[in-house]
Structures are given as C-alpha cells and as structure tokens.
Amino acid sequence: MLEVIPVSHPYKLVSREAKPEDSVVSVGGVAVGGGNFAVVAGPCSVENPDQTLTIAQAVKNAGAHILRGGAYKPRTSPYSFQGLGKPGLEILREVGREVGMPIVSEALDEESLELVAEHCDMIQIGARNMQNFSLLRYCGRAHKPVLLKRGMAATVEELLMAAEYVLSEGNYNVVLCERGIRTFADHTRNTLDLAAVVAVQRLSHLPIIVDPSHGTGKRHKVIPMARAGAAVGADGLMIEVHHDPARALSDGAQAVLPEELAQLMQQLPVLLPLTGRHLTRALTATA
Numbered sequence: 001m002l003e004v005i006p007v008s009h010p011y012k013l014v015s016r017e018a019k020p021e022d023s024v025v026s027v028g029g030v031a032v033g034g035g036n037f038a039v040v041a042g043p044c045s046v047e048n049p050d051q052t053l054t055i056a057q058a059v060k061n062a063g064a065h066i067l068r069g070g071a072y073k074p075r076t077s078p079y080s081f082q083g084l085g086k087p088g089l090e091i092l093r094e095v096g097r098e099v100g101m102p103i104v105s106e107a108l109d110e111e112s113l114e115l116v117a118e119h120c121d122m123i124q125i126g127a128r129n130m131q132n133f134s135l136l137r138y139c140g141r142a143h144k145p146v147l148l149k150r151g152m153a154a155t156v157e158e159l160l161m162a163a164e165y166v167l168s169e170g171n172y173n174v175v176l177c178e179r180g181i182r183t184f185a186d187h188t189r190n191t192l193d194l195a196a197v198v199a200v201q202r203l204s205h206l207p208i209i210v211d212p213s214h215g216t217g218k219r220h221k222v223i224p225m226a227r228a229g230a231a232v233g234a235d236g237l238m239i240e241v242h243h244d245p246a247r248a249l250s251d252g253a254q255a256v257l258p259e260e261l262a263q264l265m266q267q268l269p270v271l272l273p274l275t276g277r278h279l280t281r282a283l284t285a286t287a
C-alpha cells in the first residue's frame with residue numbers, strides 16, 4: 001500500500017515528519033543516535049604509522065569509540081601538508097584493525113570517495129564540501145555511512161538540504177556534525193553554534209555530533225566546549241587528539257593531549273543522563 005505523508009519542509013526524507021523516531025546509524029558496529037553517544041577521536045591527519053598507532057592506542061584506552069584521521073586534507077594553502085592520500089588510508093585501516101576501532105576519514109572528491117569508502121567504516125564530508133552536490137550524490141550511492149559537517153557559512157536548513165541529497169540517493173546512514181561557523185569573533189577559530197544541535201534535533205531524525213576542535217581552534221577551549229556539546233544533547237563528539245601537538249602536521253593548536261581526552265571520557269557519564277543518553281558500545285567485536 002502506498003502511504004502519503006504530508007511534509008511541510010523543503011527537506012523531506014531527513015525531516016521528523018517523515019520519520020518521527022531518532023535514527024540510529026551503525027558505524028562499523030558502533031551505534032550513533034537514539035540515545036547512543038559516540039566519541040570520535042584521533043589526529044587531524046594521518047602522518048605516519050607510529051604517530052597514528054600511538055594516538056589510536058591512547059584514544060582507545062581513553063574509551064573513545066571511533067578513530068578519525070585525515071588522509072586527504074582540505075588545506076587553505078596548496079603549500080601546506082595535503083595528507084598522505086591512499087597510503088594514509090592504508091595506515092588508518094591497519095591501525096583501526098590493530099586497536100579494534102571503526103575508522104572515519106574525509107573524502108575530497110569522487111576519486112578519494114571511492115578509496116575512503118573501500119578502506120573506512122565511514123566517509124567524512126568536510127565543511128568546505130557540504131554543498132558539493134555532485135559529491136553528495138556519490139555519497140548517496142556509497143555503501144558506507146556518511147559524516148556530514150556543517151559548512152562554515154551554512155544555515156541549518158542548508159545543512160539539512162545537503163543531507164537530503166545523500167538520502168535522496170538511497171543512503172539513509174547520515175550523521176550530521178556542528179563544527180562552528182564564521183563570525184566576527186576572533187577569540188576562537190570558528191563560533192561553535194550549539195543551538196544548531198537543538199534546532200536540528202527538532203527538525204530531523206538524523207543524529208548530530210559536535211566538533212569542539214574545529215569549533216574553537218584552541219586546545220584550552222576544546223574540552224569545556226565538548227562538555228557543553230554533551231550537555232546540550234548532541235549524539236556524540238568529534239575531537240582531534242595528538243600526543244605531540246607541537247609537531248603535528250595540521251591543526252596542532254587545537255589538538256588535545258590523550259590525557260585530556262581520558263579525563264573528558266570520565267566526565268561524560270555524569271552529563272549524559274541529563275539528556276537521556278549513554279556512552280555507546282561496539283555492537284560487534286571489530287578487533
């Protein structure tokens with residue numbers, strides 16, 4: 001039987017009218033959304049096998065659930081470190097297997113998307129590509145969940161319309177990410193818009209996580225804003241971690257130390273019951 005659902009928003013599939021209950025997205029067996037709070041942590045960039053393994057072991061021991069690491073980096077300058085490319089994905093995959101964590105990495109274009117989908121458990125689409133509509137359509141045809149970050153000048157409606165592109169091609173496994181927007185403020189790299197989390201959750205069934213690393217750009221602000229993200233009711237966090245931030249090849253200024261992440265992980269169980277959430281677990285052994 002055909003069912004007709006009246007939808008009053010321009011986004012249809014992502015709206016709560018189309019699906020009132022929260023979506024739960026499985027990332028390599030780790031549940032995100034519907035009460036399951038997931039912590040994604042790792043370096044901004046995969047730099048080499050030792051660096052990646054050192055950080056991965058630290059974030060795993062801290063209790064994080066999903067390992068991140070960029071192999072294709074969208075850098076403002078063409079002369080900055082651009083990421084290791086495919087060898088970076090191979091390192092991340094190997095390390096993810098070794099520590100027993102699902103992995104997420106950013107795709108910049110069609111070619112890297114194919115490689116990220118092949119090597120990783122989740123495809124990240126970064127802020128700069130949030131409105132790359134052809135890339136979003138490719139994500140919609142990929143067989144891996146997508147982490148879609150809010151563009152730095154995108155409204156909540158534009159973020160939801162971007163997600164709609166992915167769902168409209170048949171991929172319903174999308175997790176949104178608030179990572180800060182451009183404002184006149186200069187005490188932070190971006191302005192972390194936590195009200196967007198509340199707005200999205202009213203309008204959409206998709207999980208939304210908070211990235212206080214890009215959202216502040218400064219190490220000492222990351223953990224307090226991570227706690228704020230948990231308190232506001234986000235479905236998870238994405239945090240950049242480095243054991244030697246002074247030597248990081250990208251985003252060292254916003255990388256927290258492993259012990260800072262470990263402390264946050266101890267604090268989260270105090271905050272999460274306030275919003276009816278709990279730390280997620282791996283549903284299946286990934287090791």
Ligand code: PEP
Pocket residue numbers: 044070074125126127128149179214
């Ligand atoms: C990242 O996660 O390393 C990144 C580049 O994020 P954003 O697209 O939010 O700037």
Ligand code: MN
Pocket residue numbers: 044045214240250251
């Ligand atoms: Mn980064």
